[in-house]
Amino acid sequence: MERKVRVRFAPSPTGPLHIGGVRTALYNYLFAKQHGGDLIFRIEDTDSNRFVPGAEEYIIESFKWLGIKFDEGVSFGGDHGPYRQSERREIYKTYVRQLLDNGRAYIAFDTPEELDAKRAETENFQYDATTRLQMRNSLTMTAEEVEARIAAGEQYVVRFRIEPGEDVHVDDLIRGDVVINSSILDDKVLYKSADELPTYHLANIVDDHLMEVTHVIRGEEWLPSAPLHVLLYRAFGWEDTMPRFAHLPLLLKPVGNGKLSKRDGDKLGFPVFPLEWHDPASGNVSRGYRESGYLPEAVCNFLALLGWNPGGDKELMTLDEMVQLFDLAHCSKNGAKFDYVKGFWFNREYLLRHPVEDWVPEFDRILRAEGIECSAEREATVISLMKDKVIEYAQPDGSVKKRNISFVADLWPLCRFFFEAPTAYDEKTVKKAWRENSRELMTALMDVLRGIDDFSVEGQEQVVHAWIEANGYKMGDVMNAWRLCLVGEGKGPGMYDISAFIGKEETLRRMESALKAL
């Protein structure tokens, strides 16, 4: 009988969710929804030393913002709980016991210090079939001695006993048949008596089994330990319900070598976390996609295409469309450099698809921060006039580049002249636009403008156009000089849009100031 598809995303609460983790979760979501299955949210907090307060809540909040919905798990409920591994101690203990009883695992007393020393003195030391009989464990001690040591309170770990010389196959949905010989695997620690918790490997297999997980979709960094996991399923006798595996390629640095890190984002100017993160230990603040003005649907779309594509030319997709099209077989096998510039483009595309009204709240926040009060209608007017522009931005190396408006916040530096009179006149524009006849032209234009009752765009256009034509002036001569007066430089939307927005009085005032200054 076909089992219901059940997948999981299982982060460790050791800090903010990395953008690579977001993509992994997204793929799990797409896969689950496509198959009418469940997505489980599990917290893997088996390392008590690395727990970071607030991380779990942060991760939940992130997915809420992104629109990735879980069917069960921590904070979502469900009947396969508890979903926090630290609350499943007793469950793991019975399974560790099982492995111990059937001889697939053994107890080891070697301290971390002893192992470090061993590694230092022996090159390529590995705790495995070739060395375990020289170590301090239940294979080299009598049962009585082991009992006595435990009774005396000595700390120990439980190690998985791996039989060497066997080719272990992992059937990966993305990579096909991956074979690793068991001889190169070490006797992994499955359980530590010190905190009475299992390690990742044991907890992972037990939970996936108990939670009836059918597909494990995770990062490529897990591929080397996948054979160990297969061996564990086998040791427990769960091979018939073992999940299928799919190991995703990693996200790499945009420039240079290595995997994507937080530093890259700081250096190049893009977030690597979904939400702003305040590190409780250091007090450092890391920027997030949400606070940087990204739209959640743009982030999902952008991320989804880093490592997967539907096979054709389609790039802009809603979450639902992606659910329809997603296919693990169409995932790439090699790591993807994080093309954050394309992320700008995605955000622009989605922003443009939103009506101007949706831009207003954030734009209003920005204006208020600048001490400007403005009605929503007037803000919407400015937005619609400016959203097709480009913005200059500084690169880390000091060079200035241009890009399209991709964020609401991009508008402000380009449109401040709507709200503030120019305080200086751009030298290059003066040279280009302020000609011999400009003073005379502007003085005459002021007279014309004074006589206009209907100062709307249409009202002005009618009168000013007629005036230009009647006198045989050149359009460019008038407009460029006028622009210099009102804007202070050579940019912005149509002149009538600007003058109509700031009004007759302010228009004349700015022209007067310009005539004085130039």
Place this chain on the structure above:
RNA sequence: GGCGCUUUCGUCUAGCGGCUAGGACACAUGCCUCUCACGCAUGGAACACGGGUUCGAUUCCCGUAGGCGCUACCA
């Protein structure tokens, strides 16, 4: 070092034995124009290398080289 994964334009990628090797981002040019732009059009730009298999390899196999990952009582 060992083991594994991987390799198409600068970047993300399409391709699943025969194609002028396609798209997108980025870049350049032209058109449009009252400026800066948007938009539109055009352009440059790739199958890592060497062997096989085959009538024919970007595509399949094997090496080499590069990239990435793992190699913890972390996940």
